[in-house]
Amino acid sequence: MSGELTNKRVAILVADGFEQIELTSPREALDEAGAMTDIVSPVEGEVQGMHHDKPGDKLKVDVLLDKADAGKYDALLLPGGVMNPDTLRMNPAAVEFVRAFIDAGKPIAAICHGPWTLIETGVTKGRRMTSWPSVKTDLKNAGAEWVDEEVVVDRGLVTSRKPDDLPAFNRKMVEEFQEGNHGPGLTSKSKEMKAAAER
Secondary structure (H helix, E strand, C coil), rough: CCCCCCEEEEEEEEECCCCCCCHHHHHHHHCCCCCEEEEEECCCEEEEEEEEEEEEEEEEECCCHHHHCCHHHEEEEEECHHHHHHHCCHHHHHHHHHHHHHCCCCCEEECCCHHHHHHHHCCCCCCCCCCCHHHHHHHHHHCCEEEECCEEECCEEEEEEHHHHHHHHHHHHHHHHHHCCCCCCCCHHHHHHHHHHHH
16 A cells, blocks of 8 residues: 555544544554645644543644644544544534535545544535444434445545444545545535534
8 A cells, every 4th residue: 555645645633532543543554655644633732542441642743723724635534532523523623624624525534433523514414424333323313324334435435433444444545535536525514504603
């Protein structure tokens, strides 16, 4: 998998409490494929990883969310963990950062609980997706077609269920990120939400 993503820049958006392997394994796959990766976070300095319910390592934040420009990135990775996406989906700046990728048609890969943040953007409506089982009802309520598969791809959106799915997730992520822009991906629901937020 070397060289497919040369000159591609990927943002990895996380807050404290991300599932560590769901960041480190995809990031390694991206690095091996030649991508440049940045950990983007609302947390300054270092961000705390988790091994399920036990603290993992702290990783260096490359770009503070407030200073991050989605326009400088070609793709977005959203790792899971319970606390991380729950924090991000409550952060308007994080939701807007994700929405900028959707608006531009840039590919996004989200694993485990990562789709929680996507729900806030409205992009899940009409999409075929998967996730950690406890997120299933949330996605269905947000208009997604939820399926129990190790990896699902729908118009540049890659989703997987859990760490065991990482080999398949990483392969599809690299393929979709290599494919690049999928055209404007802003759904009508997302437009409505964006308009409401601006009122």
